[in-house]
Amino acid sequence: MIAQVLPLTRLEWYKLRHRRMPWILLGFAVLLVQIAFWASYALFRSGEVAVGEGGASSTTTISTTDQFLEMFAFPTSLTNGLIVAHGFGGILLMILAASLIGTEYGWGTLRTALTKGTGRWPLLAAKLLMLAGLSVAVLIVATASVAVSSAIALATLDAVWISSSADWSDLGIGFGKAVFGMLPYIALAVFAAVLTSSSGAAIGISLGYYFVESILVNVLAGFDWFQRVAGFILGRAVSGWVQTETGVSFQSSGTTAGLPDASQSFLVLLAYVVVLSGAAFWVFQRREVAGARGE
Amino acid sequence: MNDVVIQTTELTKRYGRVLAVDRLSLQVPRGHVFGLLGPNGAGKTTVMGMLLGLVRPTSGSFSLLGTNGGGRDALRRIGAIVETPAFYPYLSGRRNLAYFQGVMGRNDARELDRLLDLVGLAGRANDAFKTYSLGMKQRLGLAYALLGDPELLLLDEPTNGMDPAGMAEVRDLIRDLGREGRTILLSSHLLNEVEQVCDSVAIIARGRLVVQGDVADLLRPQEQVRVRTTDDARALEILTASAEVEAASAADDALVVTIAHERSSELTALLSKQEVYVTEIAPLQVSLEQYFLDITGENGERSE
Numbered sequence: 001m002i003a004q005v006l007p008l009t010r011l012e013w014y015k016l017r018h019r020r021m022p023w024i025l026l027g028f029a030v031l032l033v034q035i036a037f038w039a040s041y042a043l044f045r046s047g048e049v050a051v052g053e054g055g056a057s058s059t060t061t062i063s064t065t066d067q068f069l070e071m072f073a074f075p076t077s078l079t080n081g082l083i084v085a086h087g088f089g090g091i092l093l094m095i096l097a098a099s100l101i102g103t104e105y106g107w108g109t110l111r112t113a114l115t116k117g118t119g120r121w122p123l124l125a126a127k128l129l130m131l132a133g134l135s136v137a138v139l140i141v142a143t144a145s146v147a148v149s150s151a152i153a154l155a156t157l158d159a160v161w162i163s164s165s166a167d168w169s170d171l172g173i174g175f176g177k178a179v180f181g182m183l184p185y186i187a188l189a190v191f192a193a194v195l196t197s198s199s200g201a202a203i204g205i206s207l208g209y210y211f212v213e214s215i216l217v218n219v220l221a222g223f224d225w226f227q228r229v230a231g232f233i234l235g236r237a238v239s240g241w242v243q244t245e246t247g248v249s250f251q252s253s254g255t256t257a258g259l260p261d262a263s264q265s266f267l268v269l270l271a272y273v274v275v276l277s278g279a280a281f282w283v284f285q286r287r288e289v290a291g292a293r294g295e
Numbered sequence: 296m297n298d299v300v301i302q303t304t305e306l307t308k309r310y311g312r313v314l315a316v317d318r319l320s321l322q323v324p325r326g327h328v329f330g331l332l333g334p335n336g337a338g339k340t341t342v343m344g345m346l347l348g349l350v351r352p353t354s355g356s357f358s359l360l361g362t363n364g365g366g367r368d369a370l371r372r373i374g375a376i377v378e379t380p381a382f383y384p385y386l387s388g389r390r391n392l393a394y395f396q397g398v399m400g401r402n403d404a405r406e407l408d409r410l411l412d413l414v415g416l417a418g419r420a421n422d423a424f425k426t427y428s429l430g431m432k433q434r435l436g437l438a439y440a441l442l443g444d445p446e447l448l449l450l451d452e453p454t455n456g457m458d459p460a461g462m463a464e465v466r467d468l469i470r471d472l473g474r475e476g477r478t479i480l481l482s483s484h485l486l487n488e489v490e491q492v493c494d495s496v497a498i499i500a501r502g503r504l505v506v507q508g509d510v511a512d513l514l515r516p517q518e519q520v521r522v523r524t525t526d527d528a529r530a531l532e533i534l535t536a537s538a539e540v541e542a543a544s545a546a547d548d549a550l551v552v553t554i555a556h557e558r559s560s561e562l563t564a565l566l567s568k569q570e571v572y573v574t575e576i577a578p579l580q581v582s583l584e585q586y587f588l589d590i591t592g593e594n595g596e597r598s599e
Contacts (some may be wrong), residue, residue, distance in 0.1 A: 018384055
C-alpha cells in the first residue's frame with residue numbers, strides 16, 4: 001500500500017507545484033510572520049511592549065539591550081516565528097486542503113483519475129501525506145525567513161549571531177509540536193471537502209469552525225461546566241499541546257489559563273485526526289463520483 | 296481466452312424513485328466495436344459509470360475482462376472517457392497526460408508524443424487545458440483513454456462538441472482502433488455514428504434494453520410501402536394473413552406494409568385475387584432516426 005501511496009504523493013506535488021495557489025499562500029505565511037516580527041521589533045525599539053505571562057498581560061518597558069537581544073537573538077526569535085507561522089499556517093493549510101480536494105470534484109478530475117485504476121484509499125492518503133509535508137515546508141520557510149530578519153535586526157545593534165538563553169532543542173520540540181498541531185485542521189478541511197464535494201463550502205466550514213470556536217471559547221469561558229469540557233475542544237487542545245514553557249500559547253483560542261496539559265492535548269488532537277480522517281476516508285470510499293460541477 | 300469482455304447481468308441502478316438502469320443484461324464480445332445507443336437520459340452514462348466503479352449498482356452484477364465487478368486490475372487494462380473529459384485546467388495537455396500516465400505507474404515521453412500526434416494535438420500540447428475548445432478536450436480525452444495501450448475502450452459520446460470534420464476523424468480513429476483488435480464500447484445518441492463505426496449495437500431507452508444485435512440488421516432502413524386500395528379493411532386482413540408480408544398496419548387513410556422491396560409488386564396480385572384492387576402504391580422511406588424514435592418509444596415525447 002505504501003509503495004502505491006508514495007508515487008501518488010509525488011504526483012500530487014507535481015500537480016500542486018504548477019498551481020499558483022500554494023505559492024500565494026506560502027507568500028502570505030512569510031509575509032505575516034515578517035509583519036509580526038518587524039512589528040515586534042518596532043515596538044521594542046520604541047521602548048514599550050505588551051507582554052503576556054500565564055494569561056495575564058501587562059505593559060512594561062523594555063529598556064535594556066540585553067532584554068532586546070533575548071527576544072530577537074537565536075533561537076528565541078525562531079521559536080517566536082514558529083509560533084506565529086503555526087497560527088497563520090494552520091488557516092492557510094485549511095484553505096489549501098479544502099481547495100486541493102474540492103477542486104477535484106469541481107473539475108471532475110477525480111473521476112478521470114479513478115477510471116485509470118487509481119484506488120480511492122491510496123489517492124486520498126497521498127493527498128493527506130502531501131498536505132502534512134506542506135505543513136512542514138510552510139513552517140520551515142516561514143521560520144527561515146524569520147532567521148534572516150533576526151540576523152538583520154541583530155545587525156542593527158552590531159550584535160549578530162548572539163544567542164539567547166533559550167535552548168535550541170526547544171526549537172526542535174516546538175517545530176514538531178507545531179506540525180502535529182496543524183494536522184487536525186488539515187483533517188477537518190479534508191473531511192469538509194470530501195463531505196461537501198466543494199472547495200468553497202469546505203473552506204467556509206473549516207474557517208467558520210475555526211473562528212466560531214474561538215469566539216465561543218471566550219464567550220463561554222465563565223461557565224464552570226464549560227471548563228470541564230474545554231480541554232476537548234479542538235482549539236483549546238491545540239493551545240494546550242503547543243503552549244510554551246513560559247505559558248504563552250501558540251494559539252489565540254481564548255485565554256491560556258486552564259489549558260489542558262500536553263499529554264491530554266496530544267490524545268485529544270490524535271482523536272480529532274483519526275476521527276476526521278477516518279470519516280473522510282469512509283465517505284470518499286463510498287461516495288459515487290459524478291462529473292464536473294463547474295466549480 | 297474469454298470471448299466476452301463485458302457481461303452485465305440484470306444490472307440495475309436506482310436513484311431514489313428514478314430507475315436509471317433497469318435489469319440490463321449485455322454481452323460485449325472481444326474484438327467488437329459495440330454501440331450503446333439511446334436517447335439522452337437513457338442510462339448510457341450510468342452504465343459506463345457502473346462498469347468503471349464510479350457508480351454503485353443497486354442490484355445485478357457485471358464482469359469486465361473476466362473480473363467480477365471490475366476492480367483496479369481490470370481498470371488498468373481499460374481506457375475510458377465518460378461524458379466531457381475532465382482535466383486539470385491549469386496544466387497543459389501534455390502535463391495532464393503525464394500526470395495520468397504517472398498514476399498508472401508509467402513514465403514514457405514517447406508515448407505522450409505519439410498519442411498527442413495521433414489525436415492531432417501535438418501543436419497545442421503545451422497550452423493550458425483551459426484554453427482548449429470542446430473538440431480539443433475530446434481529443435485529449437481520447438489520448439488519455441489510449442494511455443497504456445488498453446485492450447478495452449469505453450467511450451461515452453466521444454464526438455460530443457466536435458465539428459463535422461473532427462467527428463469524421465475521430466470515427467476513423469475509432470474504426471482503426473477496432474481493426475487493431477481492441478474491444479470498444481461506444482455510447483452515443485447519434486445513429487449515424489453507431490452505424491458507421493460499430494459492428495453490433497444495443498439500443499436502450501429509459502434504462503432498459505430494447506434490442507440488441509448486429510448493426511446491419513437493426514439499423515437498416517425498414518422496407519415499407521404505402522398502399523391504398525378499394526377496401527382497406529379487407530386488404531389489411533388479407534395482408535396480415537399473408538406469409539410474404541412481414542407486417543401490415545392501418546395508418547391515416549392508407550396501409551403501411553412491410554415487405555421486401557423486390558416483392559412489393561406481388562402485393563397487387565395478392566390483393567386482386569381477393570377482389571381488392573390497389574389504387575395507389577409507393578415506397579415509404581423510414582429514416583434511421585424515425586426507426587430509432589419508434590423503437591425507443593421517444594417519438595413525440597422528446598424534449599431535447
